Amino acid sequence: MDENSISNGIDECSPDKGHTLPILKKILDLSTKVQNLKKQHVALSDQVKLTTESFPGQDVLKSVQFLGAKYEVLKRKYLKESSERRQLYNEVIELKGNIRVFCRCRPLNESEIANGSAVSVVNFDSSPDELQVNCTDSSKKQFKFDYVFRPEDNQETVFEQTKPIVTSVLDGYNVCIFAYGQTGTGKTFTMEGTPEHRGVNYKTLEELFRISEERQGMIKYELLVSMLEVYNEKIRDLLVENSVEPIKKLEIKQAADGTQEVPGLVEARVYGTEDVWEKLKSGNRVRSVGSTSANELSSRSHCLLRVTVLGENLINGQKTRSHLWLVDLAGSERVGKTEAEGERLKESQFINKSLSALGDVISALASKSAHIPYRNSKLTHMLQSSLGGDCKTLMFVQISPSAVDLTETLCSLNFATRVRGIESGPARKQTDHTELYKYKQMAEKLKHDEKETRKLQDNVQTLQMRLATRELMCRNLQEKVRDLENQIAEERKIRLKQESRLFASVSAPPSTVSESTINHPVAQKTINKPPLNPSKRQPLRKITNFLPPPPERRPSCSSSIDAKENIVRTSTANTQGLFKARRRVSIAARPPGASMTPSTTKTLLQPRRRVSVATICPVTTSNMTAPLHSQMARHSTVVALQRKPLVWTPLKQKGLKNSSRKSLLVKPAQPFY
Numbered sequence: 045m046d047e048n049s050i051s052n053g054i055d056e057c058s059p060d061k062g063h064t065l066p067i068l069k070k071i072l073d074l075s076t077k078v079q080n081l082k083k084q085h086v087a088l089s090d091q092v093k094l095t096t097e098s099f100p101g102q103d104v105l106k107s108v109q110f111l112g113a114k115y116e117v118l119k120r121k122y123l124k125e126s127s128e129r130r131q132l133y134n135e136v137i138e139l140k141g142n143i144r145v146f147c148r149c150r151p152l153n154e155s156e157i158a159n160g161s162a163v164s165v166v167n168f169d170s171s172p173d174e175l176q177v178n179c180t181d182s183s184k185k186q187f188k189f190d191y192v193f194r195p196e197d198n199q200e201t202v203f204e205q206t207k208p209i210v211t212s213v214l215d216g217y218n219v220c221i222f223a224y225g226q227t228g229t230g231k232t233f234t235m236e237g238t239p240e241h242r243g244v245n246y247k248t249l250e251e252l253f254r255i256s257e258e259r260q261g262m263i264k265y266e267l268l269v270s271m272l273e274v275y276n277e278k279i280r281d282l283l284v285e286n287s288v289e290p291i292k293k294l295e296i297k298q299a300a301d302g303t304q305e306v307p308g309l310v311e312a313r314v315y316g317t318e319d320v321w322e323k324l325k326s327g328n329r330v331r332s333v334g335s336t337s338a339n340e341l342s343s344r345s346h347c348l349l350r351v352t353v354l355g356e357n358l359i360n361g362q363k364t365r366s367h368l369w370l371v372d373l374a375g376s377e378r379v380g381k382t383e384a385e386g387e388r389l390k391e392s393q394f395i396n397k398s399l400s401a402l403g404d405v406i407s408a409l410a411s412k413s414a415h416i417p418y419r420n421s422k423l424t425h426m427l428q429s430s431l432g433g434d435c436k437t438l439m440f441v442q443i444s445p446s447a448v449d450l451t452e453t454l455c456s457l458n459f460a461t462r463v464r465g466i467e468s469g470p471a472r473k474q475t476d477h478t479e480l481y482k483y484k485q486m487a488e489k490l491k492h493d494e495k496e497t498r499k500l501q502d503n504v505q506t507l508q509m510r511l512a513t514r515e516l517m518c519r520n521l522q523e524k525v526r527d528l529e530n531q532i533a534e535e536r537k538i539r540l541k542q543e544s545r546l547f548a549s550v551s552a553p554p555s556t557v558s559e560s561t562i563n564h565p566v567a568q569k570t571i572n573k574p575p576l577n578p579s580k581r582q583p584l585r586k587i588t589n590f591l592p593p594p595p596e597r598r599p600s601c602s603s604s605i606d607a608k609e610n611i612v613r614t615s616t617a618n619t620q621g622l623f624k625a626r627r628r629v630s631i632a633a634r635p636p637g638a639s640m641t642p643s644t645t646k647t648l649l650q651p652r653r654r655v656s657v658a659t660i661c662p663v664t665t666s667n668m669t670a671p672l673h674s675q676m677a678r679h680s681t682v683v684a685l686q687r688k689p690l691v692w693t694p695l696k697q698k699g700l701k702n703s704s705r706k707s708l709l710v711k712p713a714q715p716f717y
């Protein structure tokens with residue numbers, strides 16, 4: 045039902061148009077409104093016309109999908125990188141030391157110059173971490189810290205060194221920075237500074253804001269500031285707005301997560317550096333100060349500025365909560381020197397007590413003591429969760445250059461040295477040094493080894509070149525040797541032929557061998573010329589680069605061969621004592637295929653031809669039990685015979701018994717000539 049019908053209906057229902065009921069009036073109003081709205085809707089629909097083109101196409105959807113996947117990869121990468129960066133940054137800080145000590149010396153002030161103590165007792169070495177103090181007995185004391193700031197160093201230089209520790213708070217680590225020293229040495233100047241020379245507190249917050257802005261979009265940070273003082277062992281909130289209200293008594297309580305909390309302490313959210321400066325100013329206004337002989341505006345309390353950093357990783361949702369404590373301690377001064385009495389004396393006693401408690405805590409932490417006496421003072425109790433563990437602690441030891449303050453300066457420097465010295469502790473320090481020494485040695489050895497390796501590589505290269513030259517020479521020599529071997533083989537063939545012929549003539553019946561044959565120039569030449577003695581020639585070996593093993597010393601024996609009888613004669617002069625008298629062995633040779641019938645034998649071996657071979661037999665071998673080839677034959681014929689398979693045949697069984705001559709029937713498998 046539309047509005048028109050409703051209004052028509054109403055018109056119809058009302059008997060009297062002038063006196064419409066209020067409810068009907070309302071209905072009419074509403075229907076008018078509905079009509080107006082309808083008109084608006086139509087106008088808006090005309091403005092925003094949804095067509096199929098209004099919806100993203102496939103290409104756009106694909107691009108969106110692709111970008112989504114890319115975003116996921118980048119997100120994962122970013123998370124990995126940022127966690128690595130945090131880890132590495134923390135490692136750097138830890139390597140430098142979780143407890144660090146900086147020394148800052150203020151310049152001589154006007155009154156000191158006016159009083160004539162214009163000469164500084166503090167000398168600075170060229171090294172940025174050392175200083176020397178001239179003592180009254182004209183001796184000099186040397187001190188070493190993580191960094192030493194000179195009187196001319198400004199607030200920027202100081203903050204440059206402090207910055208890396210401070211920014212750890214944004215990574216979720218608890219940090220504590222405090223200034224310690226004699227009254228009037230510049231603790232407040234270092235921590236708070238002046239409007240012209242702002243100190244660590246202001247610069248720290250400035251830096252925190254800068255970094256949080258830089259990380260905007262990835263990590264969301266919230267900074268909260270609290271300011272309190274510990275005066276005569278009482279905690280006072282410095283940010284309470286209405287100072288008319290009676291001072292609330294604050295106590296330290298342990299929270300569920302084990303951290304120390306001060307219930308009721310104001311935590312003001314700060315959004316920028318201006319905010320911070322305002323808070324700091326208002327807090328300082330209510331701080332307990334008093335005038336001492338050493339400082340006109342001496343801090344009579346420990347002033348603590350707490351910055352709570354709440355971080356939320358917008359990518360993985362991880363949340364952190366960390367504290368940064370910036371502490372301007374009350375001046376450590378000798379009670380007698382400041383001429384304190386009454387209330388001032390009481391203040392001084394409290395100050396010294398809490399400072400000594402702080403010293404004890406740091407000492408216990410540094411020496412890794414099982415018990416850390418945090419609860420001995422309100423100051424240390426409050427800082428409990430920001431001192432020790434993986435928290436970063438930085439101490440500024442403030443000193444005066446004036447000779448008047450020499451004793452106090454030495455006291456402060458000794459305290460700071462104790463803190464720093466124990467921090468790297470004898471045991472830890474030693475371990476570190478040993479490690480360092482070990483690495484140094486390893487590096488030196490590595491250098492030396494590298495040098496040696498280079499030398500060896502050079503040597504190897506030279507040797508390789510030499511080897512290549514030698515191999516070339518060897519190849520040339522091998523070729524020459526092959527040529528020579530071929531020549532020798534040829535020569536040997538010719539000689540064997542000649543010998544065979546000669547052997548045939550020797551084995552023929554005497555009648556058949558004519559005088560002329562023997563006297564024939566060729567035969568004569570062959571007879572006169574000793575046959576080739578292969579044993580005299582060294583066997584041809586493959587030539588290598590290695591030297592051959594030294595030759596075994598063998599008894600030398602010179603032998604000559606009687607060509608006519610084909611007998612090997614051994615020189616008795618050389619073999620006397622070494623060899624027995626030569627033995628003769630009769631060898632009957634039968635050509636293959638010839639039967640052993642007497643007639644055949646008669647024809648072929650007329651009469652049975654015997655070759656007398658003289659063998660040399662070492663003394664140790666008394667009986668010729670071994671085959672011929674086991675002896676050292678030198679004659680080519682013997683060698684040739686030895687190569688043939690021999691069959692021992694007792695031809696003269698009877699004769700053998702009495703005679704030392706042995707007969708052998710040689711049955712060659714193949715003809716040997």
Ligand SMILES: Nc1ncnc2c1ncn2[C@@H]1O[C@H](COP(=O)(O)OP(=O)(O)OP(=O)(O)O)[C@@H](O)[C@H]1O
Nearest residue numbers: 150151227228229230231232233339342343374375
């Ligand atoms: N490095 C410096 N350069 C210039 N002036 C300095 C420096 N250090 C300290 N002063 C000046 O010395 C005076 C004393 O400094 P400050 O009040 O900071 O000392 P303090 O150690 O905080 O003393 P107390 O413990 O009594 O509070 C101030 O006027 C300050 O401006």
